Amino acid sequence: MTTSSLPPHDVPSASLTGNAIRQTFIDYFVENGHTFVPSSSLVPGGDGTLLFTNSGMVQFKDVFLGIDKRPYTRAANSQKSMRVAGKHNDLDDVGRDDTHHTLFEMLGNWSFGDYYKKEAIEWAWHLLTEVWGLDKTKLWATVFKDQYGVIPSDEEAKELWRAQPGFVPDQVLYFGRKDNFWEMAETGPCGPCSEIHYDRGPAFCNQQDVPGHVCGVNGDCPRYLEIWNLVFIQYNRMDETTFKPLPAKHVDTGMGFERIVSILQGKSSNYRTDLLWPLILKTAEIVTERTGVPQGDPEIDASFTPYRVIADHARAASFLIADGVIPGNLGRNYIARMIIRRAYRFGGKIGLTEPFMARVAAVVIENYGKAYPELAKNRQTILDAITREEEQFQRTLDRGTANLQSLLDKLEASGQTTLPGEQAADLYTTYGMPLEITKDIARERGLDVDETGFRTSMDEHRLASGKGTAMGVMGGDDTEIYAKLLHELQEEGKLGPDGVKYNPYHAPTATDLTLPTTILALVRDGQPVQAVYPGDQVEVVLPETLFYLESGGQVDDTGIIKSYPTPAPSPSKATERGDSTLPLQVGGDGGDWEIKVTGIHRPAAGILTHTGEVVRGYPQVGDAALAQVDAQRRADIIRNHTATHLLHTGLRKFLGAHARQAGSLVAPDRLRFDFTHPEAVTSQQIEQIEQFVNEKILGNFNLHTEIKPLQQALDEGATALFGEKYGEVVRNITIADFSNELCGGTHCPNTGFIGSFLITSEGSAAAGIRRIEAITGREAFNYIQSRRHLLAQTARTLETAPDKLPEKAEGVIEHLGAANKQIAALREALALAQIGGVLDQTEDVKGVKVLTATLENVTGDTLRSVADKFRERHPEGAVAVFATVNDGRPVIIAAVTKDLNGRGIKAGDLAGFVAKQLGGGGGGSPTLAQAGGKDASKLEEALGGVKGWVEGK
Ligand SMILES: [Zn+2]
Ligand SMILES: [Zn+2]
Numbered sequence: 001m002t003t004s005s006l007p008p009h010d011v012p013s014a015s016l017t018g019n020a021i022r023q024t025f026i027d028y029f030v031e032n033g034h035t036f037v038p039s040s041s042l043v044p045g046g047d048g049t050l051l052f053t054n055s056g057m058v059q060f061k062d063v064f065l066g067i068d069k070r071p072y073t074r075a076a077n078s079q080k081s082m083r084v085a086g087k088h089n090d091l092d093d094v095g096r097d098d099t100h101h102t103l104f105e106m107l108g109n110w111s112f113g114d115y116y117k118k119e120a121i122e123w124a125w126h127l128l129t130e131v132w133g134l135d136k137t138k139l140w141a142t143v144f145k146d147q148y149g150v151i152p153s154d155e156e157a158k159e160l161w162r163a164q165p166g167f168v169p170d171q172v173l174y175f176g177r178k179d180n181f182w183e184m185a186e187t188g189p190c191g192p193c194s195e196i197h198y199d200r201g202p203a204f205c206n207q208q209d210v211p212g213h214v215c216g217v218n219g220d221c222p223r224y225l226e227i228w229n230l231v232f233i234q235y236n237r238m239d240e241t242t243f244k245p246l247p248a249k250h251v252d253t254g255m256g257f258e259r260i261v262s263i264l265q266g267k268s269s270n271y272r273t274d275l276l277w278p279l280i281l282k283t284a285e286i287v288t289e290r291t292g293v294p295q296g297d298p299e300i301d302a303s304f305t306p307y308r309v310i311a312d313h314a315r316a317a318s319f320l321i322a323d324g325v326i327p328g329n330l331g332r333n334y335i336a337r338m339i340i341r342r343a344y345r346f347g348g349k350i351g352l353t354e355p356f357m358a359r360v361a362a363v364v365i366e367n368y369g370k371a372y373p374e375l376a377k378n379r380q381t382i383l384d385a386i387t388r389e390e391e392q393f394q395r396t397l398d399r400g401t402a403n404l405q406s407l408l409d410k411l412e413a414s415g416q417t418t419l420p421g422e423q424a425a426d427l428y429t430t431y432g433m434p435l436e437i438t439k440d441i442a443r444e445r446g447l448d449v450d451e452t453g454f455r456t457s458m459d460e461h462r463l464a465s466g467k468g469t470a471m472g473v474m475g476g477d478d479t480e481i482y483a484k485l486l487h488e489l490q491e492e493g494k495l496g497p498d499g500v501k502y503n504p505y506h507a508p509t510a511t512d513l514t515l516p517t518t519i520l521a522l523v524r525d526g527q528p529v530q531a532v533y534p535g536d537q538v539e540v541v542l543p544e545t546l547f548y549l550e551s552g553g554q555v556d557d558t559g560i561i562k563s564y565p566t567p568a569p570s571p572s573k574a575t576e577r578g579d580s581t582l583p584l585q586v587g588g589d590g591g592d593w594e595i596k597v598t599g600i601h602r603p604a605a606g607i608l609t610h611t612g613e614v615v616r617g618y619p620q621v622g623d624a625a626l627a628q629v630d631a632q633r634r635a636d637i638i639r640n641h642t643a644t645h646l647l648h649t650g651l652r653k654f655l656g657a658h659a660r661q662a663g664s665l666v667a668p669d670r671l672r673f674d675f676t677h678p679e680a681v682t683s684q685q686i687e688q689i690e691q692f693v694n695e696k697i698l699g700n701f702n703l704h705t706e707i708k709p710l711q712q713a714l715d716e717g718a719t720a721l722f723g724e725k726y727g728e729v730v731r732n733i734t735i736a737d738f739s740n741e742l743c744g745g746t747h748c749p750n751t752g753f754i755g756s757f758l759i760t761s762e763g764s765a766a767a768g769i770r771r772i773e774a775i776t777g778r779e780a781f782n783y784i785q786s787r788r789h790l791l792a793q794t795a796r797t798l799e800t801a802p803d804k805l806p807e808k809a810e811g812v813i814e815h816l817g818a819a820n821k822q823i824a825a826l827r828e829a830l831a832l833a834q835i836g837g838v839l840d841q842t843e844d845v846k847g848v849k850v851l852t853a854t855l856e857n858v859t860g861d862t863l864r865s866v867a868d869k870f871r872e873r874h875p876e877g878a879v880a881v882f883a884t885v886n887d888g889r890p891v892i893i894a895a896v897t898k899d900l901n902g903r904g905i906k907a908g909d910l911a912g913f914v915a916k917q918l919g920g921g922g923g924g925s926p927t928l929a930q931a932g933g934k935d936a937s938k939l940e941e942a943l944g945g946v947k948g949w950v951e952g953k
Pocket of ligand 1: 208213215220222223
């Protein structure tokens with residue numbers, strides 16, 4: 001069914017553009033005392049469990065949990081969100097209907113312990129009906145009524161709706177927990193919701209033929225569209241049946257932006273709004289251009305799947321790349337790759353077989369660049385990355401598809417319907433065919449793909465190639481046990497309201513990185529346990545940690561947690577750390593034990609776990625413990641981190657202010673820094689930058705750390721990093737007057753601590769992005785030492801001193817060149833000597849002397865000399881073809897004495913005749929011609945034909 005044939009319903013604000021609708025929403029709430037909070041990145045900051053920001057809630061989650069505080073209590077935002085993997089995955093529906101998208105925008109207004117139901121409902125009603133002019137009789141509201149009778153009905157919301165001017169009293173309905181109750185997890189903040197639905201009219205019902213069908217809110221047909229969900233967070237859920245009122249009540253609302261635009265613009269489909277329609281028109285324009293078949297506006301049916309997929313995916317890819325997610329093989333980068341490839345394949349269905357999507361993305365940037373400046377700012381990076389990805393996929397798509405089709409043929413022939421996951425994984429590793437495309441193609445034939453098997457195979461493949469779990473970041477929704485654990489530890493008073501105290505900064509000298517502490521919880525195989533055993537893989541929860549959690553490119557700390565027989569540390573020390581509320585307790589007597597810590601994770605907000613293996617003894621919950629960060633490794637890491645800041649300054653100084661950080665890795669053995677720059681950095685620039693950084697190291701400048709409001713830091717000129725999420729309060733690292741960055745990492749006390757800095761490589765990371773790798777401290781010293789050994793060894797081999805090596809090497813090369821020339825001359829002389837006898841072995845063909853011969857291992861020049869020799873020996877009535885094979889390719893020379901030219905025997909023709917049989921060609925004068933071919937195996941046969949050719953003349 002093509003919904004585009006439906007009549008438009010009434011058009012209250014048809015003159016409003018999508019951009020204007022977004023802006024009226026924000027302005028309306030700002031006028032009502034809200035602070036406009038810009039959309040956070042699609043890459044959630046600090047939440048490792050989430051692949052992408054998937055709702056407006058993500059950036060405020062910690063505020064509701066009481067872990068984060070903001071300087072405002074009312075907020076309004078328009079949040080870019082993505083639902084493309086894991087629990088919330090709409091991908092299969094995208095392009096097949098009018099409402100699903102991978103990327104969408106969510107409008108919301110928020111109250112953090114400020115206003116509540118009355119204001120939320122009044123403002124919602126006023127905005128929809130008075131500001132936007134929606135017909136009051138077409139709006140319906142739903143409120144909560146518990147089908148189990150445990151939680152009180154939301155009579156308050158119901159009465160508030162009925163009190164709104166013009167609200168039809170019968171148009172408020174009750175719904176139960178599934179539709180109208182919101183919870184973050186099994187326990188914790190929760191509350192009733194109230195939804196607003198819009199009646200688009202009977203024409204939108206697609207179930208009219210179904211007997212007994214009655215259109216209704218939350219019904220089976222698309223006539224009523226849910227447009228806005230108001231969530232009233234008023235309870236703290238303790239268990240199955242206990243709901244305690246929250247001291248501070250919150251409001252969280254969410255309105256699907258594309259939906260409200262479709263209603264206000266009177267469109268039957270999201271794709272027909274001015275948000276997406278220009279993308280479809282652009283695609284049609286490209287199709288017309290490339291196929292020559294006109295695709296003018298009226299002829300396109302926007303319900304046509306490829307157009308919708310391309311529009312949706314081009315938009316999502318542009319936003320992803322703007323947030324620093326470039327196409328790649330793992331996690332988020334894989335998603336960017338997958339959606340570009342998927343759209344590219346759909347392009348093939350409408351005749352687009354060359355890269356095209358950058359032109360569609362350019363329209364996205366134009367359309368959205370004002371509301372989301374990161375798009376406009378990264379325009380070229382977006383366009384380049386998309387085209388590059390298309391070009392890469394273009395090379396393998398046809399072969400991959402052909403291969404898949406034949407696998408599906410075999411599958412069908414064997415009577416099965418599910419393609420084994422292993423084969424799908426092979427298609428990805430060999431042809432770069434993402435699972436989602438394999439699924440699309442299988443589905444077009446009514447077949448299925450084993451996704452679990454695919455993931456297992458991919459993981460095996462990754463593990464085999466040492467790259468870690470490939471799809472690990474997808475899904476991962478087991479945060480609930482950690483949220484529960486946190487909640488329990490807080491109830492028992494073992495953790496404060498902020499959860500585990502994160503304190504990796506307390507030892508700026510990097511020497512004191514030990515902390516006496518207590519084991520609060522142990523998790524094994526995803527379940528809390530009381531004790532663990534040698535060899536167990538465990539997660540350890542402590543009240544406080546000094547281990548750095550991977551962030552901003554700096555890797556996790558490693559170290560040990562071991563039994564700590566000494567009783568509690570002196571009170572002064574405990575007070576100093578500010579944890580006097582958490583007395584250390586000597587609990588279960590686990591004896592002597594040790595856990596080797598390999599990393600640290602934040603599985604849910606407020607909780608940090610140390611992951612590792614029990615190497616000795618039997619650790620138990622309650623045991624006193626000593627947590628020790630590997631101090632030497634940490635020192636190596638901070639050298640690289642501080643050096644990264646110096647490098648950043650150096651790049652901007654010598655390459656220009658456009659050289660902006662686009663990614664970094666700070667590991668113990670090296671640092672890697674990606675930055676925007678259109679061309680290779682010259683070796684002269686590398687030297688300048690290297691020298692600059694080393695001068696700053698020798699200057700031994702102190703580092704200063706300050707915590708301050710974000711805006712103040714930015715006003716003072718701090719560099720904010722690409723794709724990072726910053727809270728309202730930031731950590732500012734400055735070095736003298738030349739470096740000022742927002743950074744959560746750990747650093748050297750002064751630049752001298754770095755020791756020295758060496759750039760080891762410079763190359764391309766992606767289109768428009770360069771990558772520098774460098775080393776510092778111990779690694780730099782080792783590098784210099786090993787290079788010195790190498791030089792000494794090479795000098796010994798060449799029997800000279802290291803500083804005489806260049807001269808010596810030049811001498812050796814010169815000598816080698818002369819020797820090679822001599823060898824060539826000798827070879828030729830040898831060939832000529834050998835050929836002496838052969839030259840007389842001509843055969844007589846109708847009075848013409850004919851000779852063919854193959855010479856081994858000679859150059860074309862030698863062949864030429866041989867041909868000259870032949871003509872000297874036989875000045876009249878003679879024809880010869882000499883051949884050799886160079887690098888597997890045949891080369892021939894034909895020689896014909898001048899007197900025969902008159903009889904129609906010409907060297908050029910003869911060479912052409914032979915070369916043609918060898919799959920090649922060539923030419924020359926009537927007396928001497930050279931030619932080459934491809935197929936050496938046909939040489940003998942081709943030479944055999946020469947006599948016949950001469951005879952024919
Ligand atoms: Zn209906
Ligand atoms: Zn940093």
